[in-house]
Amino acid sequence: MTFLTGWGRTAPTPAQVVRPRTTEELAKLLADRPRRGLIARGLGRSYGDAAQNAGGVVVDCADLDLGWSLDQESGTVTASAGTSLHDLMSALVPRGWFVPVTPGTRYVTVGGAVAADIHGKNHHVDSSFGAHVTSLTLATADGSIRVLTPGDRLFWATVGGMGLTGVILSATFTCVPVETSRFKVDVEQARNLDHVIELMAEGDHRYRYTVAWIDLLATGAHTGRAVLTRGNHALREDVRSAAPLAYAPRPLLTTPPWVPNGLLNRWTLRAFNEAWYHKSPRVRRGVIQSLTTFFHPLDGVRDWNRLYGSRGLLQYQFAVPDEGLETLRRIVARLSAHGVASFLTVLKRFGPGTPGHLSFPMPGWTLALDIPAGVPGLDRLLTLFDEWVAAAGGRLYLAKDSRMSAETLRATYPRLGEWREIRSSVDPDGVFRSDLARRLGL
Amino acid sequence: MKNALGAVDSVLLLGGRSEIGLAVVELLVKRGARRIVLAVRGETDAPDLKALGAEVHVVDFDAARPESHGDVVRTAVDLVGDLDVVISAFGVLGDQAVYERDPVSAAHAVAVNFGGQVSVCLHVAERLREQRHGTLIVLSSVAGVRVRKANYVYGSTKAGLDGFAQGLGDALHGSGANVMVVRPGFVRGRMTAGMPPAPMATTPGEVAAAVVAGLREGKETVWAPAVLAPVFALMRVLPRAVWRRMPR
Known part of the structure; x- marks a missing residue:
């Protein structure tokens, strides 16, 4: 067990941290149905308890590196969830492309960017990260790997879903052409x-x-x-x-x-x-x-x-x-x-x-x-x-x-009920769990 | 789950008639706790926690029947899920003179104050160890820090409980769960009605405030009032010949 916190370093809880190297290893973890659930973690930049799971399993996605690829013509990038925006930018910018959204730090992963539907200084023009994602792969509780597009309800339950619909494996998104860095x-x-x-x-x-x-x-x-x-x-x-x-x-x-x-x-x-x-x-x-x-x-x-x-x-x-x-x-x-x-x-x-x-x-x-x-x-x-x-x-x-509080969440996210319905249809036993989910009754 | 500022959601009170226990629960509810289980033998006279926005469950609990304690904890978990805070607050004070006349009643007090606490706290600890978070608050007493001739039966049960709770806290160290030992002084209330208050007397509300503050700071020991910590550091080293002359 390892004590984990978010970036704010408050309310630490211990979890069993595992680093699967392949999707097969991940599928095996899911098949084990850990008693206190499982949640994916990227670079730990969420301030609170979103990527903590007291007594349960935390999947560190860093080794689940399926790499990334750029289509130089269209600026479309497909990156594994564990890829950091830091690594992506270092490779993309010299090739004349820029990530569609960057938050105040480069040290976030693609998986985290999707799960939190992150925003940056360009939100008023370009919206959030999810708006640029054209497809996702998600490992769900039943062990299957689903390819999701913006036409799917599960896609939008996953974008901003704080990792509670499954483990995001990769995302495809469109980049912005730039002439300079x-x-x-x-x-x-x-x-x-x-x-x-x-x-x-x-x-x-x-x-x-x-x-x-x-x-x-x-x-x-x-x-x-x-x-x-x-x-x-x-x-x-x-x-x-x-x-x-x-x-x-x-x-x-x-x-x-x-x-x-x-x-x-x-x-x-x-x-x-x-x-x-x-x-x-x-x-x-x-x-x-x-x-x-x-x-x-x-x-x-x-x-x-x-x-x-x-x-x-x-x-x-x-x-x-x-x-x-x-x-x-x-x-x-x-x-x-x-x-x-x-x-x-x-x-x-x-x-x-x-x-x-x-x-x-x-x-x-x-x-x-x-x-x-x-x-x-x-x-x-x-x-x-x-x-x-x-x-x-x-x-x-x-x-x-x-x-x-859970009450504030209910009062301010009007589509919470709809999200819960989708989530319980893909994860009826609540395999995906985090301290945030427990605290807010997600 | 405890949040970044130490507020909690679910609370189990063992001893649903304890004035201090209920004062702690009420304060936790005012600070955001929403799922409450009161484990009590017979009726509770809890303040209106529902009016404060909490969901309240009452579970039958007999401290003198340790064989039922596992079920009490399991039922609480079934009702509210993970236990963020458990307050073990039950106990009887009794009368030293009666204990001396009727040793069976003394043995019964020991079974409740010490045996019952040990049994139920072990069940709670097992659950907290599994969930890897949560705080068990054990209500000890200064009476157990150094036992006085005026109430040595009650005092010795608290001395046993205090030692047990410290040991349990150390056993849980590193698990994510923890134990807080609370040592109030003389508390004005139902338990002490009719007794002349000792120096540095306190109230259930003041003890609760100290407990909730300690919870936020992750303290292992809370004295209420705080001044009792240095006072009892001194009391503990008083020569026996002086100590036994303590009037009460």
Whole structure:
């Protein structure tokens, strides 16, 4: 048994971790019907307990490497579930292709990207990962391997289904052609939350990738001040380089194994936020940035989650529809008044969602914040936000969640009943189980 | 499952009439617990947990019949699935003078307070070991930390229970499940009605608050109030000649 946690390093539970090398080995595991079920795990970037299974089996898909292939003509990629977006990008970008969606880290697997129906800075234009998937292979509870396409109900129960319909073996998806590995970026400061909302609502359509970093520790007239970063793939003529498609990322720093609790507190973060806000230009257009600087600045620090100390961190990410903008304002005002120290608070506009029953994104807005788990009063504050978000017709992201209640889930995912029906038809005995599923009664 | 902030979903209370046990359950329900099993002999006088949003099951439980304890735990699991928290809170205080006059009643108190606890906690531990998560909260007492002449029958049952619970906690270490030993001081309530309160007396509500805070922090031992930890560190090393002069 090995103790596992998510990226937030909270609520560890032991499980038997197995690494099947072939689909036959996986089929044998399923045929054994482990008493406490089985769940697949990729690179463990879900913040909460999605890839934990107390007393049961956790299938680490890293060795189940069936490789990947690219059709250079169409940009169609078929990759095994254990392939990381890091490996894919390293191979695809020099060939002139870019993954359809990347989250804030490259260290996620294709299987995880499908199971969480991940989104990135381009959601308002390109939707989430599942929207680009044209077919999936899934090992189901009966031991069979099914090929699914967007016409199948099981396809959409699997996209965003948090691994509870089966073990995803591979996915085929369409990539985006690029002329360079760089991005042409506009950076501007917004003096408060209303200002950043206005800038995003009015200008986001001109950019494929947009995100706003919010300073939650600013108060008064500056509440919700932000640095808005928006960009597009740089074209060949934008880049003065002999190798416009060159891309070789590497981590620069490693977090020491032991960090005192409370290192990231209100005061250190206020200093950081102050510096971050003021070092950014008021307005600067056409900056050429590398892929890593633009998308994955945190990947430059290996194991940055350890900065939060032994108590770990949690991420609170909610989405609200456009009509729920007032809820977003109330939450930011309350967080700011409460002085909750959040290192990275990110605001983003969402475009259309996918038909995934448990897929998170919905047209509107999403706010994500990282919070040290030891902050006093956090439970009560976030439970209050849950109620506000539910009342606004919004929801929380399962891949980030480590604390919501089963009631909140039921109130905010209207298609949960339909998903359960499909799931029980393919997995009547509940072979696929995770701590997240137990906690939320999924 | 326990969430990232220490809130739990399912709770089994062994001793459904224990004031401290019910106070802990009520507080856990207020913090999000939704599936509750009260194991009790006869009627429970539980607060209205349903009004707080919880689903409540009542299971017949006789601490003095260890042969039935396995079924009690199995029934609870059938009703609510994995047990996130189990509170073993039953016990009788009794009267030292009566125990001295009627040794059979003393033996009965030992069978409930110690024998019954050992039996049911072993069944709970087996389940927690299988599910690889969950916390067993055992209500010990400062009376068992150093036994006094004024209540040495009750005190010795708690001393036995405390030692058992610590050993069980160590046996479960590394399994994902754990044991929390709770050592309250004098608790004002039904059990102590009519007795003059000892110094540093507390209430069931205060003990519950300390237990729930300890649960969130993953503590192995909770003293209620917390000041009893240093106080009893001192009490334990008092010379016997001084200790036996303790008035009560």
